[in-house]
Amino acid sequence: xxxxxxxxxxxxxxxxxxxxxxxxxxxxxxxxxxxxxxxxxxxxxxxxxxxxxxxxxxxxxxxxxxxxxxxxxxxxxxxxxxxxxxxxxxxxxxxxxxxxxxxxxxxxxxxxxxxxxxxxxxxxxxxxxxxxxxxxxxxxxxxxxxxxxxxxxxxxxxxxxxxxxxxxxxxxxxxxxxxxxxxxxxxxxxxxxxxxxxxxxxxxxxxxxxxxxxxxxxxxxxxxxxxxxxxxxxxxxxxxxxxxxxxxxxxxxxxxxxxxxxxxxxxxxxxxxxxxxxxxxxxxxxxxxxxxxxxxxxxxxxxxxxxxxxxxxxxxxxxxxxxxxxxxxxxxxxxxxxxxxxxxxxxxxxxxxxxxxxxxxxxxxxxxxxxxxxxxxxxxxxxxxxxxxxxxxxxxxxxxxxxxxxxxxxxxxxxxxxxxxxxxxxxxxxxxxxxxxxxxxxxxxxxxxxxxxxxxxxxxx
Numbered sequence: 001x002x003x004x005x006x007x008x009x010x011x012x013x014x015x016x017x018x019x020x021x022x023x024x025x026x027x028x029x030x031x032x033x034x035x036x037x038x039x040x041x042x043x044x045x046x047x048x049x050x051x052x053x054x055x056x057x058x059x060x061x062x063x064x065x066x067x068x069x070x071x072x073x074x075x076x077x078x079x080x081x082x083x084x085x086x087x088x089x090x091x092x093x094x095x096x097x098x099x100x101x102x103x104x105x106x107x108x109x110x111x112x113x114x115x116x117x118x119x120x121x122x123x124x125x126x127x128x129x130x131x132x133x134x135x136x137x138x139x140x141x142x143x144x145x146x147x148x149x150x151x152x153x154x155x156x157x158x159x160x161x162x163x164x165x166x167x168x169x170x171x172x173x174x175x176x177x178x179x180x181x182x183x184x185x186x187x188x189x190x191x192x193x194x195x196x197x198x199x200x201x202x203x204x205x206x207x208x209x210x211x212x213x214x215x216x217x218x219x220x221x222x223x224x225x226x227x228x229x230x231x232x233x234x235x236x237x238x239x240x241x242x243x244x245x246x247x248x249x250x251x252x253x254x255x256x257x258x259x260x261x262x263x264x265x266x267x268x269x270x271x272x273x274x275x276x277x278x279x280x281x282x283x284x285x286x287x288x289x290x291x292x293x294x295x296x297x298x299x300x301x302x303x304x305x306x307x308x309x310x311x312x313x314x315x316x317x318x319x320x321x322x323x324x325x326x327x328x329x330x331x332x333x334x335x336x337x338x339x340x341x342x343x344x345x346x347x348x349x350x351x352x353x354x355x356x357x358x359x360x361x362x363x364x365x366x367x368x369x370x371x372x373x374x375x376x377x378x379x380x381x382x383x384x385x386x387x388x389x390x391x392x393x394x395x396x397x398x399x400x401x402x403x404x405x406x407x408x409x410x411x412x413x414x415x416x417x418x419x420x421x422x423x424x425x426x427x428x429x430x431x432x433x434x435x436x437x438x439x440x441x442x443x444x445x446x447x448x449x450x451x452x453x454x455x456x457x458x459x460x461x
Contacts, residue, residue, distance in 0.1 A: 007090055010088070013254060018246075023284070033355035036062075050323075053230065054232070055131075055132050056128075057128040064238075076124050084246070088107055097378065101406065102410075106418040109247060112152075114145055117277065118149035118234050119149040120243050121240045122146070122234070125239075126153035136159055136161065137154060137223070140233070142215070144165060151183035152183055162186045163185050164189075166190055166210040166215050170187075173425070173427075197214070235346065241273060245277050264412060265282050265293055266394050267298070267419075268390050268392075268417070269298060269353070270303075271346045276350055276352060276353055282295065295361065296364070300372070302442065304442070305347065307365065310329060318333065325348065327354040328357065330348075334447075373432035376391075388420040391419045391422075395416065401414055
């Protein structure tokens with residue numbers, strides 16, 4: 001790649017420079033994460049076990065630990081070109097405001113109607129469903145970004161979609177629901193009376209605000225009881241991590257053009273999809289010994305999966321009908337605070353990221369939401385983009401690292417993921433501005449209650 005003499009504020013790759021393959025991070029992991037477990041047999045999941053739930057191609061991608069690069073279908077590339085490649089931006093104004101010698105870059109994924117990175121996997125999953133001849137899909141959504149992205153993709157490929165949206169998010173973000181419905185999706189507040197799982201939860205707690213685990217259970221039940229339908233998920237799964245690798249691949253190409261290599265790579269972490277996508281090529285460098293950048297996952301203190309969770313087998317949903325994954329988890333029964341962490345309120349973390357974190361290849365920090373919105377507000381003022389609350393977790397950590405450089409005088413290059421925009425999160429910003437926002441951090445006793453419900457899994461040979 002040719003270098004340029006002056007680093008611009010924004011660098012856009014050309015369509016020809018956009019990656020034509022996804023990168024499968026698992027292919028370079030010397031120590032693989034433990035296999036998914038079928039709760040019916042208590043044995044490692046076989047690909048055919050997943051066919052009743054997922055599209056066949058997606059099920060195959062889920063269990064593929066050997067293929068290093070997977071071709072992106074031409075139809076997916078064509079839709080990617082509507083909004084990709086996304087820009088790599090030098091945060092000159094933020095650097096100036098912080099008076100830091102650090103060089104700060106961010107990869108902006110909010111330049112599409114969903115306002116987030118979620119569309120990268122939504123397009124792929126809708127395409128494979130269409131290719132298989134399915135009539136419809138079901139899914140869950142927390143903050144609404146994934147539901148919006150999948151609604152876009154399903155409308156594009158002509159597939160029906162039912163979205164179970166966490167009830168507290170429906171109440172906080174009614175216009176997210178309206179956008180999904182504009183694209184033709186059916187949106188149901190979860191827990192609901194439309195599924196056995198939802199009815200059971202409401203019977204136990206009629207005022208339940210819901211959780212991602214609950215919404216997943218409802219979406220899977222709907223998919224498995226509706227002919228020619230399948231379920232799709234927007235984070236956590238290996239297939240999603242694969243699709244999101246386009247974020248990091250584009251970032252690395254752009255940084256190479258600039259003659260830069262990050263000392264620190266930062267991403268917000270809920271289920272792990274955007275973080276895994278951003279860090280993929282840099283984690284590859286760590287795994288293969290080519291370089292050793294610091295990689296930092298940032299999560300909400302209200303849902304501290306990596307920093308305070310258990311590394312154990314757990315169900316991915318409240319209804320306990322999904323395969324069990326070895327991951328950092330707060331327990332599938334964990335009830336997250338109805339705060340503004342949005343899509344970062346999932347109880348578990350990607351098995352890939354969990355294994356890499358457990359083996360010391362990355363770090364994790366948790367931050368309170370008032371500090372997150374302090375960072376978000378500063379960023380909006382100086383960089384003119386209103387960040388999503390999820391993204392602002394990464395901004396918080398990037399600012400903290402840049403301030404450390406200010407204290408030490410070190411010149412470090414920092415890259416973080418700006419996963420989306422916050423234009424549907426104005427109630428959260430209003431709460432922060434008016435001083436009514438509070439910080440919730442679960443106690444050890446709170447966490448122990450959900451830890452006590454973790455499933456007992458025999459050692460897998």
